Amino acid sequence: SQKIEQNSEALNIQEGKTATLTCNYTNYSPAYLQWYRQDPGRGPVFLLLIRENEKEKRKERLKVTFDTTLKQSLFHITASQPADSATYLCALGGNAGNMLTFGGGTRLMVKP
Amino acid sequence: KAGVTQTPRYLIKTRGQQVTLSCSPISGHRSVSWYQQTPGQGLQFLFEYFSETQRNKGNFPGRFSGRQFSNSRSEMNVSTLELGDSALYLCASSPGTASLYGYTFGSGTRLTVV
Numbered sequence: 001s002q003k004i005e006q007n008s009e010a011l012n013i014q015e016g017k018t019a020t021l022t023c024n025y026t027n028y029s030p031a032y033l034q035w036y037r038q039d040p041g042r043g044p045v046f047l048l049l050i051r052e053n054e055k056e057k058r059k060e061r062l063k064v065t066f067d068t069t070l071k072q073s074l075f076h077i078t079a080s081q082p083a084d085s086a087t088y089l090c091a092l093g094g095n096a097g098n099m100l101t102f103g104g105g106t107r108l109m110v111k112p
Numbered sequence: 113k114a115g116v117t118q119t120p121r122y123l124i125k126t127r128g129q130q131v132t133l134s135c136s137p138i139s140g141h142r143s144v145s146w147y148q149q150t151p152g153q154g155l156q157f158l159f160e161y162f163s164e165t166q167r168n169k170g171n172f173p174g175r176f177s178g179r180q181f182s183n184s185r186s187e188m189n190v191s192t193l194e195l196g197d198s199a200l201y202l203c204a205s206s207p208g209t210a211s212l213y214g215y216t217f218g219s220g221t222r223l224t225v226v
Contacts, residue, residue: 031211032210032211034210034214034215036214036215036217041219042219042220043116043202043204043217043218043219043220044155044202044215044217045217046214046215046216046217047214048214049210049211049212049213049214051211089155091155093210093211095211096168097160097162097167097168098143098145098160098162098167098168098206098209098210098215099145099157099160099168099170099210100145100157100210100215101157102147102154102155102156103154104154105154
């Protein structure tokens, strides 16, 4: 069955450093991958989308890579700030409608 | 512009009852999806509607149903509630295919079944 793994342990980093979050998947050939941020008690907020034929996407301090050979996506936040502290979710999608399969999320804590 | 609006925000129901949750998508968004979020299972896909038609359905029992109206507003219904149905129910809308657009989620309806 499809499996998406994100580090369930919290990632603690110092302000100003680069945070790198990992999303690994098995038994899946996604057509695209999305990253979301979720704060407690709120719905996820869309950050970035990358398609299977793209290697890298950037948006301001955010960068996502997609390696279909390794079946892995990396999500980077450069010059991290305490306001970046949240849970980050990766989600994979295929070609059959708007159905996303989400990973369990990784909690990021950025300390001042 | 207004975001995705979900009502009610909180709900407490008794086992065996039924519940209806409502979602108003962003104006112009024709795709509406529903997800269940629990601490143990994370976010799980329930169903997706596009132009009043259910396009996809997740692996949930038939007690979970939904519909979409001509104005794109959507409702989901859960009948014969069980304790395990306690969760945050999230609605998300999109202007088109998720291969091009990200979802906009609402803040969710927190359902507690007692």
